[in-house]
Amino acid sequence: MPYKPRNHPDELLLFHSLNIRGDLTSKEKQYYLNLSKGFEGEVIFDRQTEQLQCDCCVLNDLLLQTNNTLFQIDSLIITSKQAHMFEVKNYEGEYGWYADKFYKLPHYEILNPLHQLERSESLLRQIFHEHAINLPIKASVVFINPEFTLFQAHPDKPFILPTQIKSSMRKLNSITSKLTNTHRHIAEKLNTLHIEKSPYQLLPNYHYAKLRKGIPCLKCHSLSTVAERQKLICLKCGHKEVIAMAILRSVKEFKRMFPKHKVTTSIIQDWCLVVHSKKRIRKVLDQYFTKIGSNRWVYYE
Ligand SMILES: [Zn+2]
Known part of the structure; x- marks a missing residue:
């Protein structure tokens, strides 16, 4: 464990270099900072999943494709009972959930992480179907930053808030049944389906001569x-x-x-x-x- 480790994404490393040696526009800089913050959050979540004691396979940072649609899973934990899919968000500050919309308070609407989760879950279900994988999927958004607050969200939403991370890890640890070869084959299959490099990286143009x-x-x-x-x-x-x-x-x-x-x-x-x-x-x-x-x-x- 983990079965598939998380690598520093090339896109992030390239942006890191361009931030030092080039002149990123303020929009590119913001994109780089978001990318970097997201990655930091995922690494913090990995520290939690690395300590799991239950019999499981952890697949980090999977990039999969079905029907010409690419999607990414931050962490997938295969236990004897389920495939737990986690979308990790490193949001910081106060957020609100009103009328199915997600806001950074006071009133800045952002992409609803639940829509992203539902999309990925549905695409993963299609992959399971294509490969005759018979394992229930459970999907959650994990808010990893201890300084994240969410107002107005109903407890039935698949959100794991910073104060709930430990207990959700304990819940996983309480699974006593062991993985079978079938589960290991599922992990291997997903690992082989993983695409190494995203063709849709949003890299700015750069030239050797212009870099510091x-x-x-x-x-x-x-x-x-x-x-x-x-x-x-x-x-x-x-x-x-x-x-x-x-x-x-x-x-x-x-x-x-x-x-x-x-x-x-x-x-x-x-x-x-x-x-x-x-x-x-x-x-x-x-x-x-x-x-x-x-x-x-x-x-x-
Ligand atoms: Zn120094």
Whole structure:
């Protein structure tokens, strides 16, 4: 456990880089902050599900497709009784539920998380039907942020409020029956149906030449870093990092942002900016990547 771990989504990592190195519009910045906050909430929920003692399979962050419709499930917990589907929301502040509409108080209407939940539940039911999976589905929206308050929602709504998370985990833990091979096959099947990369990422356009170069500090993400001997030092917060590790994560970042570009010592030196020794960069590339070609034509994969 967990059966399928949650990975840092590529989209979020790309936005993170663009936020440091590029100039996001205020709309893009807001989108990035929401994405980031949502992910943080999911990770906090994972900490709860990781502690479950009952016999279950936890599948995090499933991206599935049926009838050309993509949908995402934040967490799916398969127990001997049910498939529990959780939509995790990291909303903070005061919200209200009036006439089937969801508001951030005082009067800002937002997308109703219940509609999203019902849509995902119905699509998951179709997938179960297509694959002859016979397991009841229970769907809930979990509000993970302890500073979330919801007014006026009737208790029959499938909401798990911050003060109810512990008791809903206890309820799952009270299931004593064990999983059978059938349940494990269901988990395996869903895992194989998972789509690795969403084709609908809302990425802004970006160009290598226009991005700020350098190595962002691991701790405060500032580009005000310098290389001194074996360390990368942040002039803003003082954080120190082994330079080889800092180069390595910069190469990974470069590959993620420019998957079609060839990775060469020169381009990585330009990307990192603060590492003046080509030898030091080459050493990292030699150690962690595969060298292709020879002499002037060497690149790394
Ligand atoms: Zn720093």
